[in-house]
Amino acid sequence: MKTNTLWVSLILMAGGAMAQGASAKTCALEISSSDGMRYDKTELKVDASCTEVRLTLIHAGKLAASIMGHNWVLAKTADVAAVASDGIKAGAAGEYIAAADKRTIAHTRLIGGGQTTSVTFSTKGLTKGGDYSFFCSFPGHSSLMKGRFFFG
Numbered sequence: 001m002k003t004n005t006l007w008v009s010l011i012l013m014a015g016g017a018m019a020q021g022a023s024a025k026t027c028a029l030e031i032s033s034s035d036g037m038r039y040d041k042t043e044l045k046v047d048a049s050c051t052e053v054r055l056t057l058i059h060a061g062k063l064a065a066s067i068m069g070h071n072w073v074l075a076k077t078a079d080v081a082a083v084a085s086d087g088i089k090a091g092a093a094g095e096y097i098a099a100a101d102k103r104t105i106a107h108t109r110l111i112g113g114g115q116t117t118s119v120t121f122s123t124k125g126l127t128k129g130g131d132y133s134f135f136c137s138f139p140g141h142s143s144l145m146k147g148r149f150f151f152g
């Protein structure tokens, strides 16, 4: 009986250790935007130990989403121009995000002044040291509202 109890304890301990090793590490990022068609950051960094990223976008302005809407879209830098132009085709109803676009790694909702939104995404698809950028896909915004995203 004593031996059986010991084995059960060992199995439980091993299970606990495995669960801990596979546990998610969510890293929080925050970026603010304004009626001046700008983000407050041009660079965002995520450590490679993060399994998930929770990005919060703040719109500190006053203008409505239909006039000065902002979102946060992440893609490979090489894909940004195409993702942005397909986003414009998706229109306001699609919040300027092409549906089921595999080049879009993550994106928030489109928000207006005074609103905040966030998105949580896995870093599984990201390559350490890869060339990534974020931008706002509202028509005409990506030339000013953009930045580099570093993972590594």
Ligand code: ZN
Pocket: 037, 068, 069, 070, 071, 136, 137, 138, 141, 145
């Ligand atoms: Zn914008």
